[in-house]
Every structure is written in C-alpha cells, then in structure tokens.
Amino acid sequence: MHRYLTDYILDITQNSFEASSTNVVLKIDEEDRYFSFFISDDGSGMSQEVLSKVLDPYYTNGIKHKSRKVGLGLSFLVQTIKDTGGTFDIKSKIGEGTVVMSSFDLCNIDTPPIGDIPTTLLALISSPQAKNFSIERNIKTKLGNSSYQLARSELIDVLGDLNNSSSLFMLREYLRSQEDSLVEYYVDRKLIY
Amino acid sequence: MAKMTLADLRALRDAKKVDIKKRATEGKEGRVIIGMGTCGIASGAKVVLDEFLTQLDKYGITNISVTQTGCMGLCSVEPTIEVIVPDMPDIIYGNVDKATVETIVKEHIIGNKLVNDHIIDRPASDIMSDDGDK
Ligand SMILES: Nc1ncnc2c1ncn2[C@@H]1O[C@H](COP(=O)(O)OP(=O)(O)O)[C@@H](O)[C@H]1O
Ligand SMILES: [Mg+2]
Numbered sequence: 488m489h490r491y492l493t494d495y496i497l498d499i500t501q502n503s504f505e506a507s508s509t510n511v512v513l514k515i516d517e518e519d520r521y522f523s524f525f526i527s528d529d530g531s532g533m534s535q536e537v538l539s540k541v542l543d544p545y546y547t548n549g550i551k552h553k554s555r556k557v558g559l560g561l562s563f564l565v566q567t568i569k570d571t572g573g574t575f576d577i578k579s580k581i582g583e584g585t586v587v588m589s590s591f592d593l594c595n596i597d598t599p600p601i602g603d604i605p606t607t608l609l610a611l612i613s614s615p616q617a618k619n620f621s622i623e624r625n626i627k628t629k630l631g632n633s634s635y636q637l638a639r640s641e642l643i644d645v646l647g648d649l650n651n652s653s654s655l656f657m658l659r660e661y662l663r664s665q666e667d668s669l670v671e672y673y674v675d676r677k678l679i680y
Numbered sequence: 681m682a683k684m685t686l687a688d689l690r691a692l693r694d695a696k697k698v699d700i701k702k703r704a705t706e707g708k709e710g711r712v713i714i715g716m717g718t719c720g721i722a723s724g725a726k727v728v729l730d731e732f733l734t735q736l737d738k739y740g741i742t743n744i745s746v747t748q749t750g751c752m753g754l755c756s757v758e759p760t761i762e763v764i765v766p767d768m769p770d771i772i773y774g775n776v777d778k779a780t781v782e783t784i785v786k787e788h789i790i791g792n793k794l795v796n797d798h799i800i801d802r803p804a805s806d807i808m809s810d811d812g813d814k
Contacts (some may be wrong), residue, residue, distance in 0.1 A: 606726050607726060610716060610729055651743065653696060653736075
C-alpha cells in the first residue's frame, strides 16, 4: 500500500501517461472533510474485460513488468478506498480514454496523510511520457477557498527542458509557492469536521 | 514567499542562467534515472527525487539531468536509481533513501567513488524494460 494520498495520485496519473494519451487532466479537490482527485485521459482505454480485471492485484498488461504478471497501482487504490470509507469510480472506453475518480474521507483515522503535493506534481510534470498535461488544484474549507492551475506546456515554455536538475529545482520553487498560497485554508479535519 | 507568477519563474530562470554560465567549466554532464513505478513510489522514490534536487543544488551541480523510468524489475530493493556520469561505470543503486542521496552526490557524482553498500547487480536482460537500460 502507499503511504500518502499523493502516492496514489502519482501512480494513477502515470497509468494515463503510459496509455499513450495526448491529453491528461488532473483535478485535485479538497473540500471540507474530503480529498478527491479526478484523472481523465484520451489514451488507449480498456475493454470491459480488462476493466473488470484491473482491480485485481494480479493483473497487469504483460508489457510493463516482464518479470511479473502483477499490476498493483489501481488495486492498491481500491483496497485503500474500501478500508477507509472512500469512494471510487472508473470509466473507460477503448480508443477513447479513461476517467478515474477517487474521494477520501480525511476524518477516517485509517486514511493515509495527503503527503507532498509539490513534489508529486513535479514528478508528473517532468515525466518523460507526459504530453499535454494540465492540473487544477482547489481547496475549500471553513476558512475559505482558493485554487491554482498549471499547464505543462506553459512551464516548458518558461523553463525549457524539464530534465535538467536546475530547471527542476526552479520548477519546485514555483510549485511550492503555488501550494503555499493555499496554506491559510488548511485545517485539521479531525478537529473541525 | 508570495505566490509566483510565470513571469516570476521566467525571471528566476534568467537569473540562474547567468549564474550557470559563471561556473560552466566545472562539473560534468551526467544522468540520474529514478525508478518511479508503483513499487518505487511505495518505497519512497518521490523523497529520493526531491532530495536529488536539493543536494545537486547544494553542491552547485547544474548539468546533471534527473529523469524517471517505470518498473525496472527490482521491486524488492526499491527505491532504485541509475547513475550515469563520465569516467565511471553506469551503476544501479538500490534501497536508496534520503541520506544515501547525499552520499551518492558527494562520493559518486563529485568524487568518482562507488557507494559500495547500495550497488545492485544489473537485472538479467530478459526482465529489463525496453528502454530501461538506456
Ligand atoms: N488510464 C489507463 N488507460 C488504459 N489502460 C489502463 C489505464 N490505467 C490502467 N490501465 C490498464 O490496467 C493495468 C493495471 O494497472 P495498474 O494496476 O496500475 O498496474 P500496472 O500499471 O503496474 O500494470 C495496466 O497495465 C493497463 O493495462
Ligand atoms: Mg500503474
């Protein structure tokens, strides 16, 4: 299992990149006691048959791991959702794409902590398989609401290649400053909701 | 820090560019490749990525590229990374944590010395991903 909710975001969004998508959209919504993410892609999609197997930890497409026939990402997510009273939905159509939606209850004591959002977004934006990738991050709590948006193409436009360690360092500064602008709306859910 | 705009980011980049030119003769071209598959993520690959950026910046190294790859078939020793620098053999390190990252930067990348207790034998070619061995 993953230790942080952001590990799931990284893992599941990578599935979209790996499915030869051109456009991937990630939406992270933190609203009151819920932390949700929506990932949609226009990649290869899955047949009903594959879709029904995907939630089984012993399924992978036979290409990604040559040594084992075991996928883990989606089944980790589904198991954690089950264990913590969250909700999950996946829709996929061959040749059209896939949408994954998950929502975690931050008041459930078994829900993993959120984790490091800027580094997660940095790993995704700089992923060698990403193409058009956009991110929307919203927060809404009793203290107020705010949001920021990111587009990979705009960041490449400013920084050039996203492989060089000093470009990535600057990207991290940028991503941290975006997330820092939401800190005033952070609350300890277990105390408030 | 105030919320940066894209214009702020561009200004930061321009300032750094000048900085990089000043010490362009130092250091060497190289690559660090981090395994970011499910097992890598589960065992802390994100922390490793984060720490590489911190350490490379700390030592003023600007010409190393930091990239990611999927599952390398080494799930039991994740997080794994491959380090490719001139004058050194290409090495895969396993069980890399935050402290190991600084050791690898100081000893392998700067000092041309292997970090022996983290070296992993290269997996047999039949389980390497198509581009996993560069
Ligand atoms: N967004 C997606 N588009 C197309 N296929 C997908 C997507 N997400 C998952 N899959 C399919 O489901 C399989 C299992 O995914 P996952 O549980 O993450 O394991 P892994 O990615 O390690 O194979 C993948 O190998 C792939 O065939
Ligand atoms: Mg996966």
